[in-house]
Amino acid sequence: MTANRLIPFLDLQLQHQSLRNELVAAICSVMDDSAFIGGPSVRSFEMAFAEYLGAENCIGVGNGTDALEIALAALDLPTGEIIVPANTFAATAEAVIRAGHRVVFADIREDNYQLDLDDVKGRIGPDTVGIIAVHLYGEPADMSGLSALCMRYNLSLIEDCAQAHGAEVDGRKVGTFGRVAAFSFYPGKVLGGIGDGGAIVTEDDDLAGRCRMLANHGRSAKWAHELVGRNSRLDAVQAAVLNVKLPFLDDWILARNSVAKGYRRLLSDVEGVSVPADFRTGIHAYHLFVIRTARRDELREFLKANGVETGIHYPVALCDQPAYQYLGQSGKLKATVVARQALSLPIGEHLNSDDVEYVSGLIAAFFSGHRRVQ
Structure with a gap:
């Protein structure tokens, strides 16, 4: 379905x-x-x-x-x-x-x-x-x-x-x-x-x-x-x-910040999800809004089934990539774990508040066990 x-x-x-x-x-x-x-x-x-x-x-x-x-x-x-x-x-x-x-x-x-x-x-x-x-x-x-x-x-x-x-x-x-x-x-x-x-x-x-x-x-x-x-x-x-x-760049950044604010408000209390700390000393461009969860791949499939596209940036930390394993840092940094848990949510001026609530509601439903397609 x-x-x-x-x-x-x-x-x-x-x-x-x-x-x-x-x-x-x-x-x-x-x-x-x-x-x-x-x-x-x-x-x-x-x-x-x-x-x-x-x-x-x-x-x-x-x-x-x-x-x-x-x-x-x-x-x-x-x-x-x-x-x-x-x-x-x-x-x-x-x-x-x-x-x-x-x-x-x-x-x-x-x-x-x-x-x-x-x-x-x-x-x-x-x-x-x-x-x-x-x-x-x-x-x-x-x-x-x-x-x-x-x-x-x-x-x-x-x-x-x-x-x-x-x-x-x-x-x-x-x-x-x-x-x-x-x-x-x-x-x-x-x-x-x-x-x-x-x-x-x-x-x-x-x-x-x-x-x-x-x-x-x-x-x-x-x-x-x-x-x-x-x-x-x-x-x-x-x-x-x-x-x-x-x-139009500043307007697009403003729109992205509005989306990010909505995600942070709606997801901060969802158990099982970590949202990025709010940036308070300037302007965040919000090229991406990245959450973390140990159930990243399951959540991504659930969102896809409900019509929500997501991204992963980046699934493997550079220290763990084959090209750089000669450095001997593979598996020794927090970046390794973050890379396995990071999920990028939709963000951009194409989204409105209803879209943000829909995506956030699906995530909350996933972690509460109510996983029926909406």
Whole structure:
């Protein structure tokens, strides 16, 4: 038996339908100008996004992974260890290794899934050269604490903002705390394109220039290749789409916060479920709303049978992945348990209060034993 009501995890079709005329006009403008590589759409977005963040420099690149890799290469750090959360997407660790460094996984807090500062401190050693702060699920990491650690031990702080467009700490946007920050515009992000895209943000003009050269074949002019670079440029069509969407970002974040508030109110007293701690020192972007339960897979199937789509981000902690088991951290971190229990609920501007109550009611019914399809 299946439910008649359907709650999608994400509804990009609805979002794009609401902006269809503006999006079509922006894409057609790129075609009319034949400005497919660089051009006014890319320059306009780089300037607008930098202004939105309160940053000095924004460099559009091919995707969020490239943004991390290029940023790390541009820093030109001494070869060493970079501390990364054990609970994040693989790109964060990949970028460290591709930049010639060694990855060290630090554990996370169970209440909000962010880096555990005490664990980070315990992993800083003579070979440590940097820390990557991942604003996971849209919640800003503890930038005050991480900044203090980096200053104390003379480390570079890099921000992975792939899930946190528009998030703030004490009135300051994420992406402006570290030496350099990386953003992704993958379609499923709070600010997403209609394909891959990314950006690097930094206050350092020299570092920005180096990032721009590395992303464009290492050149400062058409035939002047000063560095060994690569080809990673933000596509003009993606920039045009992002230019249309950026003015709506704050409203979308506000809507996501309303959904999260509803989930937290309705699920906080449900025995068997842990909801993330409320973020009170700024703005959570709520790319994802992630609960935890030891019965994650059962609950997911129950919700699916009742028409509710969910996600799992991420089912295996990076320290437990085959590619990283040589580090000897597998099964030794809290992130292992969190990964097995985490379930992402639907969130976005496509949901209303009735949808939130429906999803929450199903979860409460599951744990109370009333598991009939509604």
